Amino acid sequence: MRPFGIRIGMFWALFVASVLMFVRNRAAVFFSLFLPLIIMLIFGVLNFEGSTTIQLGLVDEAQNEASRDLVDGLAAFDYIEPTTASRAAQLAELEVGDLDFVLVIPSGFDPQPGQETGLVAYASTADPAQAQVAQGLLQQAVGQAVFAPTGNPPGGVFGAPPLQFESVESRDLGYIDFLVPGIVGMTVMQLGLFGVAFGFVHLKRTGALRRLFATPTSPAYFLGAQVASRLIIAFVQVVILFGIGIWFGLQMFGDYGSLAAIVLLGSVIFLAVGFAIAGWAKNEDQAAPVANLISLPMMFLSGVFFPRDAMPDFLAGITQYMPLTYVNEALRAVVNDGAGVATLGPQLLGMGVWAVITFVLAVRLFRWE
């Protein structure tokens, strides 16, 4: 069959050979398939959840002396991490699980002993057991903070508790929800970099590639088959990682089409990097340090395992432009926040620019012999 002059049989044979070569290569399978899996299992079992601080979103609609005293007073507690923003912004954060409570200080806030304070706290429904404890702690803290300046003792004096709670339907995002998209991004990177670079350099060095081109086949078929096989392998790996993630409690808020689109674009970027290295390097000894030099910083600085918020500002500023950072952000937006691929403008732009850069690099550096 030759639709549009493409020899389907030739392409298919090279594709199957390419998949077989990958699957039967123990080192390639280990580093690109099992290693991410093992890392995910380890981190999934370790479980970095259960932080003891309360993420409190403050909405100060009073903007008076009493409200400022309350905000300062709450900030003094070790177990409270307050942030201030608008009501809408804070409630949105609460819904996606980034906050435990949103405390609204109503306009005209003027607490008097024996009267209701008018304070309302919106509580996340995500983790009811933890919320019980946290509500008690927050109640106590607010009581102390409100009346500390007046010297009145908290509790007992009031007819009502200082704080009314309201529940807000919100997401319970665990560490597994953070980790799986990161591991997916890392796997896409590893498959592209190591899956291509080493296999290809080996074929080049041993002369197997030369033997291939002693036949009337065209390099385009071989490259096409390599790319297609790596894409299929990447998708199979994402399915496996997601399956195990869901077993660990991963929640998927987005659609799988958007996820697939980002995996595809990420794969294109890292396959191009892989081919650039493979085309440039004369042997595996040249390819290995370059591949590691590219992959290791991204593995630790692109927010695969830990949020990039924890980084010093200058580091976060630099690393936000790394290709894997864009891929991870886009994956998390889809998986954690349910974003569609079309709404991810900045990340798509970042990935697009990298795809162009890496593709040009690959074409420039590529040599068959």
Next chain:
Amino acid sequence: MSAAADDSRIVVPAPRAGAPASPIVVVRDLRKRYGSLQAVDGVSFEIAEGEVFGILGPNGAGKTTTLEMIEGMRTIDSGSAIVDGIDVQQDPRGVKARIGIQLQASSFFDELSLVELLELFGHLYDRKVDAAALLADVELGEKARSQVRTLSGGQKQRFSIASALVNEPRVLFLDEPTTGLDPQARRHLWGLVRQIRDRGHTVVLTTHYMEEAEELCDRVAIMDRGVIVALDAPERLVDALIGRGFTKARVERLANLEDVFLDLTGHDLRDEG
């Protein structure tokens, strides 16, 4: 006495001193330069269909470069090479489709079995192959499910030849097919080349073993420093040398050390384990 006498029998070729009547390979004034080195410096010859043609010469004489330019594996600086009526510079893939190539250092995809490799190569020529029959032809039938890396040197060379036969080539190019093989494996490969010739394939091979050229080749071109210094049937070249009054310092005895070696160790292949 072993079968040595049988194996060393010289197949009497039809004497083809001049240019063959219906050449399948025509090479005209081929040249290739690498930096300051003129690797091939104006080589011309013709090869007849069904012939076993040898290119001899010391290392660095330009044998492989000449061969690879004809095969379409290397660009040609100047001159021309026409294989089966196709100009290799205009249609290298057309030439590659009609020939079989055994490269000097052939390597294959490690993870595939011999059968899988031959079937893959068949697809690259857009044709179905009978992999089992091809492997049987080169006596590798039992290794069908093995990978190339598990083969011995002689087995690798035979597999390499099998892979070059998947498209039933008009011309088979063998670049130093017996280098590095022990005497048994070398003789075995000679037998294989004769079989291929008997099936009607034209064979072009390079070698730096003179006895190999004498055994196999209908005609030989002797190359040195990028040029052909002699081209004729081996026995005619020898006759011509004797005719010029050449005498050997030591008269060749009726047997040599290789005959002793083969008599003591037998003709059986040692690479099957």
